[in-house]
Amino acid sequence: MYTTVYAKSEGLVDIKLHYCPGCPHGIIHKLVAETLVELEVLDRTVGVGSVGCSAFSYNYFNCDMIGAAHGRAPAVATGCKRVNPKNVVFTYQGDGDLASIGTGDIVHAAHRGEKITVIFVNNAIYGMTGGQMAPTTLVGQKTTTSPYGRDEAHCGAPYRVSEMLATIPGAAFVERVSALSVPGIRKAKKAIKKAFQTQIDGLGFSIVEILSTCPTNWGMTPQEAITWSKDNLLPYYPLGCFRDPYQEGEKNA
Amino acid sequence: MGKVIFAEDVCKGCGLCTTVCPVGIVVMDETRLNAQGYHPATVTDAEKCTGCGSCALICPDSVITVQRLVKEASRG
Amino acid sequence: MAKRILMKGNEAIAEAAIQGGCQYFFGYPITPQNEIPEYMSRELPKRGGTFLQAEAEFAAINMVYGAAACGARVMTSSSGPGISLKAEGISYLACAQLPCVIVNIMRGGPGLGDIAPAQQDYLQAVKGIGHGDFKMPVLAPASIQEACDLMLEAFDLADIYTNPVMLLGDGMIGQMMEPVEFKKPAPRPLPEKDWALTGKANHGGVRRMITSADIDPKVLEARNLVLAAKYREIEEKEIKFEEYKTEGAELIFVAYGTMSRIVKNTIKMLEGMDIRAGLIRPITLWPFPKEAIHARAQEAQVKAVMAVEMSLGQMVEDVQIATSGAKPVYFHGKAAGVIPQPREIIADVKKILGK
Numbered sequence: 107m108y109t110t111v112y113a114k115s116e117g118l119v120d121i122k123l124h125y126c127p128g129c130p131h132g133i134i135h136k137l138v139a140e141t142l143v144e145l146e147v148l149d150r151t152v153g154v155g156s157v158g159c160s161a162f163s164y165n166y167f168n169c170d171m172i173g174a175a176h177g178r179a180p181a182v183a184t185g186c187k188r189v190n191p192k193n194v195v196f197t198y199q200g201d202g203d204l205a206s207i208g209t210g211d212i213v214h215a216a217h218r219g220e221k222i223t224v225i226f227v228n229n230a231i232y233g234m235t236g237g238q239m240a241p242t243t244l245v246g247q248k249t250t251t252s253p254y255g256r257d258e259a260h261c262g263a264p265y266r267v268s269e270m271l272a273t274i275p276g277a278a279f280v281e282r283v284s285a286l287s288v289p290g291i292r293k294a295k296k297a298i299k300k301a302f303q304t305q306i307d308g309l310g311f312s313i314v315e316i317l318s319t320c321p322t323n324w325g326m327t328p329q330e331a332i333t334w335s336k337d338n339l340l341p342y343y344p345l346g347c348f349r350d351p352y353q354e355g356e357k358n359a
Numbered sequence: 360m361g362k363v364i365f366a367e368d369v370c371k372g373c374g375l376c377t378t379v380c381p382v383g384i385v386v387m388d389e390t391r392l393n394a395q396g397y398h399p400a401t402v403t404d405a406e407k408c409t410g411c412g413s414c415a416l417i418c419p420d421s422v423i424t425v426q427r428l429v430k431e432a433s434r435g
Numbered sequence: 436m437a438k439r440i441l442m443k444g445n446e447a448i449a450e451a452a453i454q455g456g457c458q459y460f461f462g463y464p465i466t467p468q469n470e471i472p473e474y475m476s477r478e479l480p481k482r483g484g485t486f487l488q489a490e491a492e493f494a495a496i497n498m499v500y501g502a503a504a505c506g507a508r509v510m511t512s513s514s515g516p517g518i519s520l521k522a523e524g525i526s527y528l529a530c531a532q533l534p535c536v537i538v539n540i541m542r543g544g545p546g547l548g549d550i551a552p553a554q555q556d557y558l559q560a561v562k563g564i565g566h567g568d569f570k571m572p573v574l575a576p577a578s579i580q581e582a583c584d585l586m587l588e589a590f591d592l593a594d595i596y597t598n599p600v601m602l603l604g605d606g607m608i609g610q611m612m613e614p615v616e617f618k619k620p621a622p623r624p625l626p627e628k629d630w631a632l633t634g635k636a637n638h639g640g641v642r643r644m645i646t647s648a649d650i651d652p653k654v655l656e657a658r659n660l661v662l663a664a665k666y667r668e669i670e671e672k673e674i675k676f677e678e679y680k681t682e683g684a685e686l687i688f689v690a691y692g693t694m695s696r697i698v699k700n701t702i703k704m705l706e707g708m709d710i711r712a713g714l715i716r717p718i719t720l721w722p723f724p725k726e727a728i729h730a731r732a733q734e735a736q737v738k739a740v741m742a743v744e745m746s747l748g749q750m751v752e753d754v755q756i757a758t759s760g761a762k763p764v765y766f767h768g769k770a771a772g773v774i775p776q777p778r779e780i781i782a783d784v785k786k787i788l789g790k
Binding site: 107108109110111112113114115118122123125126127128129130131132133135136287288291292321327328329332 | 362366369371372373374375378379397410412413415416417418419420421423424425426427428429431
């Protein structure tokens with residue numbers, strides 16, 4: 107007899123996603139939703155959406171959700187977590203939200219060791235607003251506000267969020283993964299699970315940075331975008347676990 | 360031995376599923392459009408499906424449900 | 436048995452907040468309100484609450500937003516420049532219909548300004564605290580006792596109307612010391628927070644969502660209409676003001692907060708000069724006591740209305756609207772922490788009345 111081995115997660119609301127065809131937001135949503143169900147915390151989870159393509163993410167997770175102002179999700183999550191520390195609180199943010207306007211908020215949440223889990227989707231561009239340059243846009247990458255290619259002399263090189271946050275004592279779990287292949291997606295889910303477990307075990311701040319794509323604003327098909335991401339984003343943003351509280355000898359702030 | 364079921368009208372025709380099938384049976388059905396106006400994903404040669412779940416894993420829209428044949432334990 | 440204690444305004448406001456049910460404080464240092472976060476940092480943990488110094492005022496207001504969404508009684512405090520930083524967050528709180536209390540202890544502005552008491556944030560508080568069509572009750576105490584009384588009720592007010600509520604003081608109210616008694620107000624029936632994000636397990640397995648965004652204009656319009664109806668209800672039920680010696684007065688002053696105390700002294704001095712003046716003192720700046728001002732302005736013996744502010748003219752616009760041409764409206768004020776003096780006000784009054 108046949109048994110179901112993969113189906114739409116009950117951690118997702120049963121509605122269609124508004125994201126572009128082939129956008130990895132949908133993949134990442136599934137991973138978070140499945141994790142919350144598998145860890146049996148869905149019913150005590152509060153998720154914080156952000157601004158960007160992720161602005162409507164609060165419609166999709168089948169738990170209590172709140173929309174935050176641009177960049178402010180870690181602060182909103184702090185309010186939620188401090189009121190109900192036993193609840194699981196996560197934010198879902200893109201690179202404009204987290205790495206541009208939200209740089210202060212994310213650093214301080216990590217610095218305070220805020221026991222929240224941050225899902226950070228990095229696709230090196232501003233999707234929702236039509237393809238402008240992001241802090242994570244690569245040198246030479248053309249966007250609507252870097253039409254000649256990002257010029258390092260003019261506006262600097264992109265910065266690596268995971269490496270930066272990993273220097274903060276309160277950041278207990280920091281890992282960069284990718285949603286660009288089946289093995290990559292499986293690894294990403296493991297990292298997301300570990301991140302939430304870090305929160306559940308009260309060990310501190312956790313973040314998973316997930317390399318993604320933007321087929322629409324990169325001007326590519328979803329498959330071409332994955333290839334471009336592998337060829338260009340992966341070398342600059344290396345995958346790996348930068349902080350892991352479960353490693354032997356690893357001390358947590 | 361596997362079986363895949365497509366929630367056809369949810370499919371956005373992105374084609375990512377077609378890039379990961381190890382036995383190459385997932386294709387976009389170019390002969391028709393679904394309710395959203397996309398060519399929906401489907402399988403040719405359904406009997407070749409291994410139930411690996413790769414297509415379902417990479418699908419951003421949870422279009423695909425995967426089932427696997429489970430052998431009953433032998434008695435005696 | 437309530438006893439009278441000599442307390443600094445900021446500390447009394449913080450104490451009243453805790454007694455009024457505040458369990459969470461998120462804030463940031465800025466003069467002249469620093470004693471509020473400092474008091475909260477000492478007292479809240481002792482009394483089962485949580486204090487957290489945020490990294491900036493905009494972070495604090497967003498922590499308030501998150502905490503309020505989870506059903507907490509929560510507040511923040513700041514002064515002008517910090518309130519400006521909170522503007523976006525307050526708009527989100529108002530749109531999402533979340534209760535909270537925000538204290539602004541005003542200082543001279545604009546810009547970084549100075550740290551002296553002023554009343555230069557009236558328009559910001561009442562008209563322009565954030566983008567979009569929304570209102571927020573603004574409570575303006577004129578004494579530390581009144582600040583305590585208003586704070587003790589503020590969290591109830593916020594919960595009843597699921598709205599941010601602002602207490603607007605100035606550096607004088609914040610810094611002076613006066614004897615206060617913490618008198619619990621008569622309890623008001625409070626609605627259940629059946630929207631609070633406490634986790635599905637705590638509300639029947641059905642998820643809840645809080646947002647300030649509705650991408651469909653018709654849906655956002657519906658939300659706007661709900662807000663507008665709420666504001667009309669607040670205008671009908673929550674106006675607070677004081678009338679001082681307005682019976683038979685020939686000049687009606689309108690002043691609030693610390694300025695109103697100086698105006699009361701001015702009125703007594705004018706009495707000695709056979710000039711009958713009275714004061715309408717708004718205690719709620721929004722909703723503004725328009726009818727009371729209009730009614731007095733229409734009295735035959737009233738020759739003029741004068742707004743007196745520690746600014747170059749902000750509340751005077753609302754006084755003009757309220758008077759709606761019944762009598763001429765004059766203004767006397769000083770900005771940047773320079774305090775209008777009774778003799779200066781009297782000089783203007785004499786000129787206006789031709790005396």
